[in-house]
Amino acid sequence: MRNLFPIAAFMVGGFMQLCLQPMQPVSAQASISQPVNIPAIKPYQPKATAANRLTYQQDQLQNLVPENFDVNRYPISDRNAERWQNILWTVTVLSPQTDFVAQALDNILALTANPKLTDKQKSVVDSAMQVGTQLYLSNPGFYANVGRHFVQTIEYSSDSQWVAMSLSALAKSRIPPSNLKQLGLRVQQRFPNWRQDVFLYTTLQNLSSSQTAKAIPPLTDLLAWQIAPGQPQMYVLCQPNREILCLAVAKDGNGRFMEQNGQLWSVPLLLQSIHRLEWNFYRGQTPQGIYRIEGLEPQPDDEVFRAYGQFPLVKLFLPYEDGAQEFLPNRKGKFTGNLQTYQTLLPPTWRNYFPIQQSYWAGKIGRSLFRIHGTGEAIDFFRVKTNPTIDSYYWNPTLGCLSALELYDRNGQLQQADVPKVLNILSLLGKGKIAGYLIVVEVPSRTGGQISPMEVREAIARSK
Template sequence: MYQSMSSAAVAAIAFFVAAPLQPVKAQTPPIRAYQPKATASARDAQIFDQQQKANPSRFDLKKYPLTESNASHWQESLWAIGVLAPEQDYALQALEKVLQLTTAANLTDPQKGIIDTAIQVATQLYTLKPAVYGKLKPHFLRTIDYSDDPQWVAISLAAIAKSAVYPSANISQSQIDKLQIKVQQRFPNWSEDLHLRTTIKNIQSDRQLAKKIPIPNLTDLLTWQIAPQQAHMYVLCRPNRDILCLSVLKDRQGQFVRQNKQLWSAPLLLQSIHNLDWNFSNGRTPQGIYRMEGISRQPDDEVFHAYGQFSLVNLFLPFEDGVNAFLPQQKGKFSGDLQAYQTLLPPTWRNYEPIQQAYLAGAMGRSLFRIHGSGAAIDFFRNKPAVVNQKNFDWNATLGCLSALEIYDDRGSLLKADMPKILNALNMVGKGKIDGYLIVVDVPSPSNEPVTIAEVAKYLDPNAKN
């Protein structure tokens, strides 16, 4: 999802809960060429609202204790800090106040929710603005040393490891190794906790680039059918998710959709606003298999900022509730083991660990993935230059979803949008019904450029015109 703790996002969550899945009719609603919430004055009002929610007075623990009745207050205020990324002491101190509670005992669920938001925003600012938010380091280290919550420990360990690229962070590889050992000693069953296990695995993999398992033959994946008579959308990314990904589409007969004699394609951004890895809630989109089933309609302006004006394509991970049939001819969610998930892949890909991320993320409880646009201004997130490649500045990062281009001018007029193209293509191959599979995969390259149509085409019919 795009936002999690803003008022728009609270409405968006309610929207998803209330809105039934619509797996049959997938036609694109009429395009609104004018959107009042996209005008310059509306944009200014949106930023002003975030500034009000990030006002230093809202972080007074005596006035606003961390109780259930103040949970929305704190989550909205912490989210606003993440949006604005202010280079001021009060924002740092606000995060410190909440992070002090990662080692507290007898926390209530609402308090844990506030801490979840704080540690995610803290990771974002600590790893992307270390010169200002480097003072959060002791709180991450204290969490690693004393917190009993394995997810907070895992996020803290990941944040420390990620910050090592900055000399100012003063973190050596030997220190990271010692922290890993400490975590393993504090949690003797660490390998059974998915957050700890995948975090340690990710850190080790980043360190041992030369020993990484090479990506299997991409032709095998692109020509494979997870199930017969199903559409397949492939989203091909670079490991650096600051770079745009490329989506291509295969119809129910297993033929790639072409337009003007070349592969149909649409660019998407699969980066996390919070700079979190795939194995955390609100982290970047995991690699692997998703069930694509129906749409969530965008009926009005209530959640326009979060998702734009167009319908959202529903994606489901293994183990996620709400899906009609993850596997054709078998109602309900996928509930098999890893071996059953692997059988959905071509034989050459079954032991490739990165493609198992979707399975693991589903087991961790991640959910509500969508392909959607964005009604927010392209500069709404003030830390954005540190999050995405400048070439992608027109796209907004998300909290795990796949972000499509949607741009408005200062008068609120729609300039560009890719969701109609995506919805129409899916509707065409499904003959009025959106279902099938979406497969995300990172394709390494020495270049810092996005995957191209020509690059994809070379893995297909060598005689195809690109």
């Protein structure tokens, strides 16, 4: 893959109303008797103190000066590629509304039509496309030139990834449907073999799905389904608006959903890309679909504390991703096969529902390294978060991973963390082994907010 991540890469990712009947007892549930495998918690984390965080924020702000964005002083060349990657990460963090940033993006995005770029130059354009999407969607008026470059990219670029990303960003900006339809047709005209290009195919499928909304299959079928008998499953239920927190629930290998203290076991997670990219691009939001849960990645050291927090990371594998010991039940090694093979892992009513195939296509694209992790970064570090009243404000966005709450006070003392809850339940279900399946699915809540445990319990009861 040509996508060369800068230093921040370690952060790496229809409709149906739920049952409205009164709450029913859920007979097939298992109770958690006691926590297991609680990871050691550092009582004090120096990088989480207010003073240390202020210093780090100031370091980022010092990068945000006009001379750093001068393409005449720092041409988009192999020599300056890493420098531009780091500068564009500062833009990602601070999400500025400044003329010199807009001008730099204008100059970089103009290169999408250049067929003679080196791999390092392409990596800078990749980052500019990602950051450009983030800024354009946050303020399409101020960053209107970014939108115009997206249109020009569709018209003239030979790079299918940039063309697909441009079309996707314009679709999310809510341009008139007639204009969007024309742009989609133009892409198909310029790329007659678009069905064989995974970026173009998935983007055009996304557009088709959004324009002709197809009812989501019965959630009860998905909740009752066992991918592999005897293996645990975790469901992460999201809303189409990924600014709203998702809800994770878990069941054991016998299909019994877990309870704790008489309540359905659950943990809120954020599955939003900081760039607001769609799921079918590097650094995009977490795809819907099936993941293999397999093992933990120890928190390496304090150098990456800001990205991961202090707890071990749960490793998730996509189809085709190297490293999985047994993606398909009773078949050693990573996923092998095709879409039909993937579909057999789903209940029959879900097999032809395109959104639940996202993890399959993301694996085909080459996305990888998905994790469930906390975050040691301050909640106000990413300026892309502008609404402190929304519940997800306390969770930090990622580059595709599933983000769990992890909060520290100004003295670096841990106040709250949900990663240990996830580690405990997976260890309990696996009898000390971390292995099973995770399914991400978007199911709008009847209240319009986060999916509630009560709604999930009602759906579980209906699935019996």
